[in-house]
Amino acid sequence: MTLWPGDIEATAADLIASLKAAGLMAATAESCTGGLIAGALTEISGSSAVVDRGFVTYSNEAKMDLLGVSADTLARVGAVSQETALEMVAGALKNSRADVAVAVTGIAGPGGGSPEKPVGLVHIAAGTKGGARLHREMRYGDLGRTGVRLATLSTALEMLRDVAFTT
Known part of the structure; x- marks a missing residue:
């Protein structure tokens, strides 16, 4: 039995x-x-050969402590932003043995949205130790919490592949 939809x-x-x-x-x-x-x-199966680590940085403090996201960035543009996603991916690369990394920050809902940052807004960044960076601002809409999280997961896997093999 798998935990994930077949495409994921x-x-x-x-x-x-x-x-x-x-x-x-x-x-x-x-x-x-x-x-x-x-x-x-x-x-x-076999993922232990390629997955170094995962950082779950739900709070701003965790983003700063574990990934080195700047307090200034968080104060200026917020956690859900291109800048934060890019700093998160840079921190994941710096604080791991990974060659490639992906970072996500967004609003899954059902609450927490605003007119400027609605539910379903997610910023995804992927990068390599060599300095390549990708960013996407996704506006999935209010798909429900699980829907937004699964859509983000799917996009993040695609971006990780893209940064590793097409940049």
Whole structure:
């Protein structure tokens, strides 16, 4: 029995195989997904060869303490922002043995949204030790908490693959 919808499991399995073949290690830095990305990757047999670690940094303090996200960034643009996502991915790479990393921060709902930052807004960043960076601002809409988190998981896996193999 799998924990994930088939497309997520297939994407995770393909990503693990590709990372293994390339000799790359990965890390995750997660806020709104609360560890789902690391969970999907480690559901795949053989993932221990390529998954170094996952950071669940739900609070601003955790983002600062574990990933080095700047207090100034959080005060100026907030946790749900491109800047924070990029700082999270940089921190995951700096504080791990990973060659590639992905970071997510967003508003899964049902509460917490505002007109400027509605429920379903998620910033996803992926990067490499070599300095490549990708960012996407996703506006999934109010899919429900689980829907937003699963959509984020799917996009994050795709971006991790893209940064590792197309940049």
